[in-house]
Amino acid sequence: MQAPSALNRRNEADVRPEHSPKLRILVIDDDQDIQTIVGDRLTMMGFEAVHMTNGPAALACLEHDGHQVPIHGVLLDLQEPLLGGLGVLKELCRRHPRLPVIIMSEVTDLRLLREAVHMGAREYLVKPFDVELLRRKCHRVFLDQPDTR
Numbered sequence: 001m002q003a004p005s006a007l008n009r010r011n012e013a014d015v016r017p018e019h020s021p022k023l024r025i026l027v028i029d030d031d032q033d034i035q036t037i038v039g040d041r042l043t044m045m046g047f048e049a050v051h052m053t054n055g056p057a058a059l060a061c062l063e064h065d066g067h068q069v070p071i072h073g074v075l076l077d078l079q080e081p082l083l084g085g086l087g088v089l090k091e092l093c094r095r096h097p098r099l100p101v102i103i104m105s106e107v108t109d110l111r112l113l114r115e116a117v118h119m120g121a122r123e124y125l126v127k128p129f130d131v132e133l134l135r136r137k138c139h140r141v142f143l144d145q146p147d148t149r
Contacts (some may be wrong), residue, residue, distance in 0.1 A: 022048040023142060025070040028058045028088065029104065030081050032073075034127070038075060041134055047142070055080045055088035062096060071099065073142040075125075078105035078116065086116060091118035100141045104129070 010145045018051055023046075026066055027038050030053045038110040039049035050071065052058035074092060080086035085103065113124045125134060136148045 003048050012092065022046060024050055024070065025138070025142060026050045026052060026058055026071045026074045028052050028055060028074060028129065030054060031077070034104070038134070041093070041131055043087075045135055045138060046084045047138070049142040055083040055085075055091070056121055057094070058088065058093055062099075073138075074099060074101045076101055076103055076121075078103050078112065079106060081110060086112070086119065088114055089114075089121060090120075092140055 025042050025044070025047045025050050027035055029035050029038070029051075035049075035051045035053075038128060039057060041049060042049040050061070052061060058074075059087055076085055076092070080088050083091070085105070089101060089103070097120070101121045103113065103121045104127055105113060105124060106127045107113075108126055113126075116124060123137045
C-alpha cells in the first residue's frame with residue numbers, strides 16, 4: 001500500500017466544522033436570581049447571555065453595541081422597574097423593529113400579555129416557567145426554528 005501524497009492528506013483544520021459565533025441574548029430583569037437562572041439556561045442552549053437590570057441601561061447597551069458583536073434577541077421582564085416592561089418594549093420595537101423579544105412576567109393578566117404581543121413581542125413566558133418551555137420558545141423565536149421535539 002502506498003503512503004498518501006501530500007495532496008491527498010487532509011489537514012485537521014479542513015475537517016473541523018466551522019464554529020459560528022454564539023447568538024447574544026439580552027436578559028432584562030432586575031431580579032438577580034432570574035438573571036442567573038435564565039443566563040445559565042441560555043448558555044446551556046448555546047446562546048451567550050448579556051444581563052441588564054433595567055430598560056434604560058439595556059437600551060443604551062443596544063445603541064452603543066454596534067461596534068461589538070450584536071444582540072440577537074431579548075428576554076424582557078414585564079415588571080421592569082424604571083420604564084415598565086411595555087415602555088421598554090415600545091422603545092425596543094421603535095428603535096430595533098427586527099429584534100425578537102420574549103416577554104417574561106409573573107403577572108398572569110392575559111390583557112397585558114396580549115398587549116405586549118400586539119406591540120411586537122413574539123412570545124411570552126409566565127414565571128416561574130418550565131426550562132423546556134424556555135428552550136422551545138428561545139429556539140423558535142431567536143433561531144426561527146420550529147420545535148422538533
